[in-house]
Amino acid sequence: MNFPILSSLILLPTIGALFLFFTKDKDGNNLTIKYVALFTSVVNFLISIYLWISFDQSTSSFQFIEERTWIEGFINYKVGVDGISILFIILTTFITLLCIISVNNSVKNRLRDFLIAILIMESFMIGVFCALDLVVFYLFFEAGLIPMFLIIGIWGGPKRVYSAFKFFLYTLLGSVLMLVAIISIYWITGTTDVVKLYDLGIDVKYQNLLWLAFFSSFAVKTPMWPVHTWLPDAHVEAPTAGSVLLAAILLKMAGYGFIRFSLGLFPVASEVFTPLIYTLSVIAIIFTSLIALMQEDMKKLIAYSSVAHMGFVTLGIFTLQQQGIEGSIIQMISHGLVSAALFLTVGVIYDRMHSRLISTYGGLVSVIPKYSILFMLFALASLGLPGTSGFIGEFLILMGAFKDNFLVAVIASLGVILGAVYMLWLYKRVVFGKLTNEGLKKILDLNRSEYFILSCLAAPILFFGFYPDPLINTIEVSVADLINMHSTNLASK
Amino acid sequence: MENLNLLLPEIFISLSIMFLLVQGVFKKESSKLTFNLSLFVILITTIITINETFSVSRATLFNQSVVIDYMSSFMKIITLIGGFLVLVISSSYLKTFKLYNIEYPILILSSILGMMVMISSNDLIVFYMGLELQSLALYVLAAYNRDQLKSSEAGLKYFVLSALSSGLLLYGCSLVYGFSGSTNFDVISNQLNSNEYVLTFGIVFILVGLAFKISAVPFHMWAPDVYEGSPTTVTLFFTMVPKIAALTVFIRFLYVPFSNLLDQWQMIIVFLSIASMLFGAIAAIGQTNIKRLIAYSSIGHIGYTLAGLATATNEGIQSSIIYISIYVVMNLALFSCLLMLKRKNQYYEDIDDLSGLSKNHPLLSLCLLAILFSLAGIPPLAGFFAKFYIFTAVLEQSMYFLAIVGLLSTVVAAFYYLRIIKIIYFDKEKEKYDDDHSLWLKFSLTFSTILILLYFIFPSQLIDVVSRINII
Numbered sequence: 003m004n005f006p007i008l009s010s011l012i013l014l015p016t017i018g019a020l021f022l023f024f025t026k027d028k029d030g031n032n033l034t035i036k037y038v039a040l041f042t043s044v045v046n047f048l049i050s051i052y053l054w055i056s057f058d059q060s061t062s063s064f065q066f067i068e069e070r071t072w073i074e075g076f077i078n079y080k081v082g083v084d085g086i087s088i089l090f091i092i093l094t095t096f097i098t099l100l101c102i103i104s105v106n107n108s109v110k111n112r113l114r115d116f117l118i119a120i121l122i123m124e125s126f127m128i129g130v131f132c133a134l135d136l137v138v139f140y141l142f143f144e145a146g147l148i149p150m151f152l153i154i155g156i157w158g159g160p161k162r163v164y165s166a167f168k169f170f171l172y173t174l175l176g177s178v179l180m181l182v183a184i185i186s187i188y189w190i191t192g193t194t195d196v197v198k199l200y201d202l203g204i205d206v207k208y209q210n211l212l213w214l215a216f217f218s219s220f221a222v223k224t225p226m227w228p229v230h231t232w233l234p235d236a237h238v239e240a241p242t243a244g245s246v247l248l249a250a251i252l253l254k255m256a257g258y259g260f261i262r263f264s265l266g267l268f269p270v271a272s273e274v275f276t277p278l279i280y281t282l283s284v285i286a287i288i289f290t291s292l293i294a295l296m297q298e299d300m301k302k303l304i305a306y307s308s309v310a311h312m313g314f315v316t317l318g319i320f321t322l323q324q325q326g327i328e329g330s331i332i333q334m335i336s337h338g339l340v341s342a343a344l345f346l347t348v349g350v351i352y353d354r355m356h357s358r359l360i361s362t363y364g365g366l367v368s369v370i371p372k373y374s375i376l377f378m379l380f381a382l383a384s385l386g387l388p389g390t391s392g393f394i395g396e397f398l399i400l401m402g403a404f405k406d407n408f409l410v411a412v413i414a415s416l417g418v419i420l421g422a423v424y425m426l427w428l429y430k431r432v433v434f435g436k437l438t439n440e441g442l443k444k445i446l447d448l449n450r451s452e453y454f455i456l457s458c459l460a461a462p463i464l465f466f467g468f469y470p471d472p473l474i475n476t477i478e479v480s481v482a483d484l485i486n487m488h489s490t491n492l493a494s495k
Numbered sequence: 496m497e498n499l500n501l502l503l504p505e506i507f508i509s510l511s512i513m514f515l516l517v518q519g520v521f522k523k524e525s526s527k528l529t530f531n532l533s534l535f536v537i538l539i540t541t542i543i544t545i546n547e548t549f550s551v552s553r554a555t556l557f558n559q560s561v562v563i564d565y566m567s568s569f570m571k572i573i574t575l576i577g578g579f580l581v582l583v584i585s586s587s588y589l590k591t592f593k594l595y596n597i598e599y600p601i602l603i604l605s606s607i608l609g610m611m612v613m614i615s616s617n618d619l620i621v622f623y624m625g626l627e628l629q630s631l632a633l634y635v636l637a638a639y640n641r642d643q644l645k646s647s648e649a650g651l652k653y654f655v656l657s658a659l660s661s662g663l664l665l666y667g668c669s670l671v672y673g674f675s676g677s678t679n680f681d682v683i684s685n686q687l688n689s690n691e692y693v694l695t696f697g698i699v700f701i702l703v704g705l706a707f708k709i710s711a712v713p714f715h716m717w718a719p720d721v722y723e724g725s726p727t728t729v730t731l732f733f734t735m736v737p738k739i740a741a742l743t744v745f746i747r748f749l750y751v752p753f754s755n756l757l758d759q760w761q762m763i764i765v766f767l768s769i770a771s772m773l774f775g776a777i778a779a780i781g782q783t784n785i786k787r788l789i790a791y792s793s794i795g796h797i798g799y800t801l802a803g804l805a806t807a808t809n810e811g812i813q814s815s816i817i818y819i820s821i822y823v824v825m826n827l828a829l830f831s832c833l834l835m836l837k838r839k840n841q842y843y844e845d846i847d848d849l850s851g852l853s854k855n856h857p858l859l860s861l862c863l864l865a866i867l868f869s870l871a872g873i874p875p876l877a878g879f880f881a882k883f884y885i886f887t888a889v890l891e892q893s894m895y896f897l898a899i900v901g902l903l904s905t906v907v908a909a910f911y912y913l914r915i916i917k918i919i920y921f922d923k924e925k926e927k928y929d930d931d932h933s934l935w936l937k938f939s940l941t942f943s944t945i946l947i948l949l950y951f952i953f954p955s956q957l958i959d960v961v962s963r964i965n966i967i
Contacts, residue, residue, distance in 0.1 A: 074955045137883075141874040141951075148868055151913070155921045163921055167913060174873075174909055178902035181883075185890045185898075 006068050008081045008132045011049055011091065015098075015121040015128075018042030022118050032113050036106070039117040043102050046124070047095040057088055059475050062483030064134060064197060072138075076188075080195060081132040085480030086331060089473065090131040090251075090258055093338045097250045098124040100455050101243040104346060109157060109241060116157060116243075123149040123247060130255050136184045136194040136263075143219075143255060144177055150244070150252065158239040165232075165239035172232040176222030183215035187267075199267055203491055206270050213271035216264055223256035226316060227286040230309045237305035238358070242349030245301065249308050249341035254334045257315045261327065265319065266484060269491040272320065279320040280410045286313030287417035295424040299358050300348045303428055304341060307384060310417060311337045317414055318399035322488060326402020327481045332473055333395025336383070336466065340392055343380040343459040347373070350452055351432075354445050360428065365437030370447040374433045376456045381429045383463045385422040390467040497556050501563045504544045504571065505615075508608050511536040512601060519597035526595050533600035534582055537607070541575040544568060552963075559679055560618035566964045567615045569816070570743045574614070577736045577823055578607045583935045584834060585728035591840050592640055592726065599639065603732065606632035610740035617751070619668045619678040622744060626664075626708075629737060630657055636732065637725045649724025656717045657707070664704025670697030671752070683752035695759055701748060702763055708741040711801060712770040715794045722790035727842065730786055731830040734793050735823045742800060742819055746812055749804060750966045757807055764805040769900050771798030776907035780914075785833060785844050788911065789826075792870065795908055796822050802901055803885045806892045813961045814884035820957065821881040821950070828866045828943035831936055835859060837929050846915060851924030860919045862944045869947045871912040872905050877950035884958075 021038050058065060064082035072079040083091065101120055109116050126149070129142035147170055155166035188194050191202050204212065222229045233253075237245045265272050287310050294306035311333065318330030350373065351366070352358055367374040383390035386397075396418060403411035437443065448456065466473055499506070515536075519529050549572075553564040582603055589595040609629030616622035634657070638650020672678055674694050675686035687694065703714060710718040722730045753760055775795025782788040796818075803815030836843040853860035869878035882905065889898045950957075 072954065073958065141879075144874045144879075148873060151916075152920065155917060163917055166921075167910070167917070170913060171906060171910060175903075175906045178906060179899070181886065182890065182895070182898055182902060185883075185887050186895075188887070189891050 008066050012129045014046050015124040019118040019121040035114045039102050043099040047099045050092045050095040062480045077137045080134040082134045085477045087131045094127045094251050119149040119153050127251050134196045153244040154240045157241040162239045165235040168232045169236040176219040179215040180219035183212045209268040209271035213268040220256040220259045224312045226282045234302050234305040238301045245345040246342045250338040257334050260319050269488045276320045283313040283317035284413050291420035301358050304344045314399050321402035321406040323402035323405050325398045329395050329398025331477050336391035336395045339463050340383045347377045360431050363432045364435040366433045372447050381425045385425040391463050394470045500547050504540045508540050512604050526597050529597040530600050537579045544571050560621045561615050562617035570614045574610050574739050581732045587933045588728050602632045602636050613740045614743045617680045636729045640726045645724035649721045653721045660704045660707035663700045667697045667700025680751040688755045705745050709797050711767045711797050712774040719787045719790040723786045734826050768798050768801035772904040776904040779911045799885050806888050811888040814888040816961050817884050818881040821877050824943045824946050831940035832863050849919050850922040852919045854924040855927045867912045871909040875951040877947045
């Protein structure tokens with residue numbers, strides 16, 4: 003392949019954003035803006051699908067590699083995909099596309115700037131998942147903070163300033179230690195190229211500290227208990243599209259980072275710190291599920307449920323079993339779809355009633371039935387009902403966990419029950435019961451674009467729930483190879 | 496016979512200063528002419544510097560008391576370009592305050608001359624001469640707006656404290672001279688390898704004097720007051736140009752005369768660096784005046800530059816020079832924005848005056864956004880790369896503590912940069928500012944912002960130029 007397909011994936015949204023920048027932002031007549039943004043994201047989505055089709059599933063080596071000298075003799079711009087990263091790229095382009103369709107309903111002022119921020123964000127997110135050089139990865143990872151800070155701060159709710167600052171500073175604080183680790187890796191091994199580092203390996207005596215430095219960044223971003231507190235704030239205050247991006251993709255960067263860097267580069271340290279990850283994951287699963295149970299704000303509830311689900315993901319990754327890691331990846335993809343869908347469903351009623359409090363609602367099923375059905379589907383997918391993609395992920399993770407550590411697996415399984423409790427209770431309070439709030443009587447059911455977006459999300463959730471093979475086939479070889487590499491590295495040291 | 500071509504820039508600029516003075520005295524209402532001529536002089540000097548000296552890897556003149564090498568040429572060029580841009584964007588500001596006189600360009604030119612002498616000095620006496628020439632010009636510049644109390648106060652404060660530090664510096668020089676028997680840097684370098692206590696005092700006095708000039712903590716007290724009181728364009732000059740010269744002298748002192756005394760000064764530099772980074776970050780949080788805030792932020796940035804110097808490697812020095820170059824560009828951009836906050840012949844310099852700027856001036860606020868994130872060191876903007884090189888050099892020497900403290904203080908510093916962004920983007924809008932800015936102001940803002948934004952595409956170019964600098 004000579005055509006730089008990955009670079010064009012990264013660059014295209016930025017070019018679209020530049021176009022938007024030079025169009026005039028007129029109030030009322032902003033169709034051009036929407037079409038430009040929509041067109042860009044559709045094209046990007048199609049390119050990513052093409053990437054998936056032409057992707058060779060039988061090998062675990064990186065494909066579509068592009069390499070260019072960037073800083074002489076120091077850093078190369080290197081991108082490429084393997085089975086693990088390609089799914090995240092598709093998730094990114096897909097979710098961004100839906101976000102751009104959904105802004106029609108929720109964002110009223112400065113639409114052009116909002117779309118520019120989202121498109122630039124898309125560039126950075128795709129960059130994170132393709133980067134095969136630690137410095138390039140860091141660059142994209144950090145750069146994403148800028149548009150997200152603005153999205154929360156400009157278009158967010160009443161406490162947006164506090165949330166935006168908290169989000170930015172928390173993540174930055176975690177990341178600077180990773181920068182120290184990346185530069186140290188350069189001085190230890192002489193390269194920051196991930197592929198070369200996989201071959202070279204890193205001296206055991208440095209691994210623990212380096213692992214902790216990477217962990218500090220990924221743990222904040224995941225977010226793991228006890229550094230999860232920025233997430234509920236950011237979610238609640240961000241506009242719907244912002245919450246969707248945050249939950250569906252930004253959190254996955256950390257899970258992806260754990261698989262690609264923590265496991266791949268520091269096998270010995272990963273083994274050493276597995277108990278730490280297990281403990282934090284189990285606490286996250288149980289503790290944040292309980293917190294979620296007590297929330298009165300719907301967005302906050304879903305935010306806490308995200309923390310719990312990401313707890314499953316980290317648990318699965320560090321089981322170091324084929325099923326566990328595959329389960330984690332599928333859980334991340336599934337959570338990307340489901341949490342996006344849940345935030346959008348909350349967004350739908352928020353746009354109509356301007357309240358996120360559960361107590362405002364009740365008895366929605368009798369006024370907006372279409373909405374209630376889709377909401378039910380997403381709630382069930384979130385709690386991991388068989389037949390939805392959420393089940394596949396959780397099941398595989400727990401299978402991997404049972405192989406590795408029985409006690410942890412048992413406690414984590416309890417989390418599945420708690421997940422069902424808070425989701426069903428939320429659903430019951432919002433959708434069933436008596437219609438007490440007079441304002442709800444005049445509420446409108448889904449309009450065309452909302453219906454379209456939510457069905458777009460429902461389709462893959464159901465499809466992959468019944469037939470997860472396309473996902474598993476894509477990741478299988480890469481994950482098997484990762485585990486092989488991990489165990490050979492362990493054996494040799 | 497000495498090769499005087501190498502000194503042509505200095506000779507040319509000093510002759511021009513005398514000529515301009517004379518023509519300013521004899522020709523009435525010649526401020527505009529003087530301004531334009533001075534710009535022309537700086538331009539010519541830059542060209543001469545590039546032509547005559549940039550290819551010289553190292554040459555000494557006048558009994559080795561003046562040295563011309565890559566570092567001196569590169570720093571002179573930045574100094575000249577900085578001076579040129581300051582002069583070019585000052586005129587509308589000065590006209591507003593009725594300060595558009597012939598003295599201003601001439602003072603700037605003389606301080607530039609002083610800095611060029613400093614940059615090239617290889618001898619304690621030559622160095623001191625250059626230092627005093629630039630300082631005297633700067634005292635007057637600080638108090639240039641003499642009708643304003645604050646400006647006079649700034650000038651006086653700067654004068655008193657700077658004279659004190661010059662005194663310390665001179666005392667240190669005399670101690671060093673006493674121990675080495677020479678004022679020449681190379682000779683001193685060969686003579687000094689003992690561990691005498693008194694010699695350490697000499698080093699400390701010199702370092703204190705120099706730290707004062709670059710406003711490193713704990714010798715920074717003058718900076719916020721002087722920056723706030725001076726006319727904005729002079730503040731711009733202060734934050735950019737003298738720092739370049741002082742930094743060069745710092746490098747020269749540490750790595751030529753004191754190169755054998757590494758274990759004695761390294762701790763001092765590390766301390767100055769850590770103190771400046773932390774203090775700059777923390778003290779800036781409470782500021783309400785933009786110029787004061789910039790003063791504290793410049794203290795923080797000097798801390799990062801010193802971190803590169805503390806490594807005692809060529810890479811460290813190069814990273815410091817890259818840092819200061821990128822910092823100069825960011826500062827120029829920031830001050831260009833500040834000079835655009837004008838409404839009905841009044842300039843605004845409180846942070847609150849930026850409130851809601853993005854509604855009325857979307858482009859200006861976008862530039863500010865890029866500049867502030869770059870100052871905070873967020874990728875992919877130029878400021879990130881500046882920090883990246885510094886910490887790469889620092890970590891090469893396994894100075895983990897310095898690196899971690901430095902990076903943590905970037906997080907603290909990010910807070911106050913974010914606060915300004917918050918005020919620009921999230922707060923309620925105020926009245927519109929004037930849009931009729933001079934072409935040069937717009938040019939310097941656009942140019943520097945584009946450099947900041949697109950630096951990541953071609954990061955190698957700057958490194959290529961700077962990597963020719965080898966001091967050790």
